Amino acid sequence: MNKFLEFQKKKNKSKIICLTAYSKNMASILDNHCDLILVGDSLGSVLYNFKSTKSVTIDMMIEHSKSVRMGVKKSLLVVDMPHNTYRNNNEALMNAKKIILKTKCDAVKLEGGSKIIKIVKHLIKNNIPVQGHLGLLPQTHKGKFKYKGKKQAERKKILNDAKLLESAGVFSIVLECIETTLAKLITKSLNIPTIGIGASHYCDGQVLVIDDLIGLNPISVRFVRKYCNIDKVIYRAVKKFTIDVKKKRFPSKKYSY
Ligand code: KIV
Helix, strand or coil: CCCHHHHHHCCCCCCEEEEEECCHHHHHCCCCCCCCCCCCCEEEEEECCCCCHHHHHHHHHHHHHHHHHHHHCCEEEEECCCCCCCHHHHHCCCCHHHHHHHHHHCCEEEEHHHHHHHHHHHHHHHHHHHHEEEEECCCCCCCCCEEEECCCCHHHHHHHHHHHHHHHHCCCCEECCCCCHHHHHHHHHCCCCCEEEECCCCCCEECCHHHHCCCCCCCCCCCCCCCHHHHHHHHHHHHHHHHHHHHHCCCHHCCCC
């Protein structure tokens, strides 16, 4: 069965598991559990310490995605189109084709609704599979990060944007930081799967930044649950290594030629 149909068929059947990855080794671990692996432009803040995702370039996305591709065998591989790479139809198509050709990913993700709908339609018409992204949009967001869907007008706009994206042909939509009842309503109103991040358990699937989930990225946000403290595991391993080297216990004969 077509990979996208298989993904979409999970709606109303089983929860869809999605995580970000920025490199091969991590991707090959995640691929065992995930339906979709996203090379998110969150790599700008997580790996490069950028203040926002606005400074992420297409070349950064391509290099990380090429690495991730080597670790992904079964999941859908989606790559974020970074800020200012899809400002008009031609620019978007040229860059989406470049990302797909160089990384062999399955689809690209774009942030926004009605403002970018013509561009989304143009990509899909040209056989580029697209995932949408609504709610909090880090590429264009100004000021403090707040959840979306408090005010009625905002709720109407996000629901309408979701319907527009679905009729444009996106295969799924990421809902970021959206109030629970709105996320539930959007999920019920669409035939395509919604993937939540800070958008309640009513979404068809969930995504998190893997570095946040394992405690590698020191972040404290309400929607992040830290499942382990991998930083402590690394700290202890490196401490043991340091002691072994200093005491000349490593490398021993076993590890030498
Ligand atoms: O950039 C990213 O990692 C994302 C996810 C948080 C959905 O867009």
